[in-house]
Amino acid sequence: MRGKLLQLLMRTSNTFVSGQEISENLGISRTAVWKHIEELRKNGYELEAVPRKGYRLTHTPNHATADEIEAILSTENIGKNIIYKKEVTSTQALAHDMARNDASEGTLVVADYQQKGKGRLGREWHSPPGTGLWFSLILRPDIPPQKAPQLTLLTAVAVTEGINKAAGIEAQIKWPNDILIDGKKTAGILTEMQSEPDRVQAVIVGIGININQQPEHFPELLLSKATSLSIAKENKIFSRAKVIAAILERYEDWYYQYLIDGFEQVRKRWEELAVTIGKEITATTVTKTVEGLAQGITEDGVLLLKKKDGQIEHIYSADIH
Ligand code: BT5
Numbered sequence: 121m122r123g124k125l126l127q128l129l130m131r132t133s134n135t136f137v138s139g140q141e142i143s144e145n146l147g148i149s150r151t152a153v154w155k156h157i158e159e160l161r162k163n164g165y166e167l168e169a170v171p172r173k174g175y176r177l178t179h180t181p182n183h184a185t186a187d188e189i190e191a192i193l194s195t196e197n198i199g200k201n202i203i204y205k206k207e208v209t210s211t212q213a214l215a216h217d218m219a220r221n222d223a224s225e226g227t228l229v230v231a232d233y234q235q236k237g238k239g240r241l242g243r244e245w246h247s248p249p250g251t252g253l254w255f256s257l258i259l260r261p262d263i264p265p266q267k268a269p270q271l272t273l274l275t276a277v278a279v280t281e282g283i284n285k286a287a288g289i290e291a292q293i294k295w296p297n298d299i300l301i302d303g304k305k306t307a308g309i310l311t312e313m314q315s316e317p318d319r320v321q322a323v324i325v326g327i328g329i330n331i332n333q334q335p336e337h338f339p340e341l342l343l344s345k346a347t348s349l350s351i352a353k354e355n356k357i358f359s360r361a362k363v364i365a366a367i368l369e370r371y372e373d374w375y376y377q378y379l380i381d382g383f384e385q386v387r388k389r390w391e392e393l394a395v396t397i398g399k400e401i402t403a404t405t406v407t408k409t410v411e412g413l414a415q416g417i418t419e420d421g422v423l424l425l426k427k428k429d430g431q432i433e434h435i436y437s438a439d440i441h
Contacts, residue, residue: 121146123190125156129167129177130191138174160187182332184230184253184360192365197226198257198375199368205231207249210238212310212326215256219314219322223258230255230364237328240297240310246342251333253364257371259323261379265315268323269421269436270378272297272311274386275325278374279307280393282367283329287349287358292395295414295423295440299329300395304347306330327367332357383419391416396440401425403438410435 124146128137142153157167157175164181180188186202193199201224208214208231215229234254237245247254259271276293283291283299283306291299291306299307310326330348334355338346349358378386391397396414403410403425410433412425423435 121148122156122159122187125153126160126165126177126187126191129160129175130180133177136168136170136173136176138172141174163187180359182250182357182360183232184255184364186230188361189228189230189364189368192361193368194365195226195368195372198372199226199228199364201227203227203229205229207231207233207235209236210234210326211254211256212238212312212324215258215324215326216312216314219258219324225258225260227258228255228368229258238310238326239308245308245310245328246339246346247328248333248337251337252331252348253327253329253360255364256324256326259325259375261320261323261375263320264318265313265320267383267420268311268313268315268320269296270383270386271323271325272309273390273417273421274374274378274383275309275311275327275371277386277389277393278371279309279327279329279367281370282363283307283349285370286363286366287353287356289349289352291393293390293393295394295396295417296421296437301347301349301352303395304345306347306349306352329363329367331360331363383421387417387419387421396423402441403433403435404441405435405438410438414440 139150139153143150166179168176168178186204189202211229211231231254233249234247237247239245279299280291280293283289291301294300297309298305307329313323314321332350333348350356397416399414401414410425412427415424415426417423425433425435427433
């Protein structure tokens with residue numbers, strides 16, 4: 121309901137809207153309107169209130185709260201159920217718990233700050249407050265577990281296109297899960313699943329995107345390899361809610377098309393957006409290091425490396441340089 125109120129206030133922010141109009145528009149009592157307005161104020165929204173004229177929204181805090189995302193999101197399913205937390209250990213952990221408790225497909229868990237954001241293989245994801253987007257999506261695709269890696273690539277496509285749509289920045293994908301701007305990492309994806317031997321119960325897609333960080337927000341070790349949308353766009357400050365809404369909209373299109381038509385379209389688009397393909401790279405897997413020419417990805421999202429001796433190596437999981 122507060123999302124709808126916010127939507128109305130955003131639409132009418134050039135003028136005043138009376139309590140009566142709001143109450144009629146949303147089908148709630150004047151007292152309920154007043155309570156929601158107070159709640160918005162507590163959350164950092166500023167509203168001018170003038171007797172007999174009504175309310176006017178004058179300031180929106182740049183938080184990707186459930187209210188704010190709901191006010192602008194136009195998807196049918198992805199992100200329709202939103203859990204927002206000011207602070208969590210990791211949105212992945214919370215989303216896993218919710219998935220075990222029957223949370224529906226498309227549920228979005230988003231936090232302003234993660235105390236212990238997770239990367240792959242137990243690595244850390246730096247998630248300071250007030251700057252980026254740290255979120256996890258719960259999906260329930262009817263696919264066998266071995267196809268789940270396709271969703272990492274689908275997610276990379278949706279995030280890259282969403283960044284382009286919201287910020288006008290041409291980001292690129294580095295296999296399997298990095299999104300780069302000018303060669304530096306601006307987003308990372310962590311795909312995990314809950315599954316039975318032959319059936320996926322839930323896929324939890326974790327996405328971390330650096331949005332408004334300035335160089336001083338990054339720890340020393342990350343400075344040379346990480347960037348944010350703001351750094352890439354002359355320190356412009358982006359609305360975090362708008363960026364997430366753009367990504368979720370691209371996500372919904374790609375995901376439901378994938379469930380109907382399969383992976384091929386995703387694969388093609390992924391290869392267009394990928395920086396990796398056609399380059400000489402070094403892939404470090406858990407057991408070995410392989411050098412070769414990155415030729416493309418297979419139907420399963422496996423990277424194909426052509427080695428010097430002409431042999432094609434299938435890379436399932438690795439860090440590449
Ligand atoms: C990833 O892992 O890139 C997956 C990151 C997923 C984070 C999201 S946030 C929401 C959800 N909840 C979670 O707890 N996690 C997910 P990986 O490919 O292993 O990359 C991790 C490496 O990226 C680290 O070892 C650092 O070198 C680097 N890194 C850490 N934080 C970064 C940041 N904010 N920006 C750029 N690089 C970062």
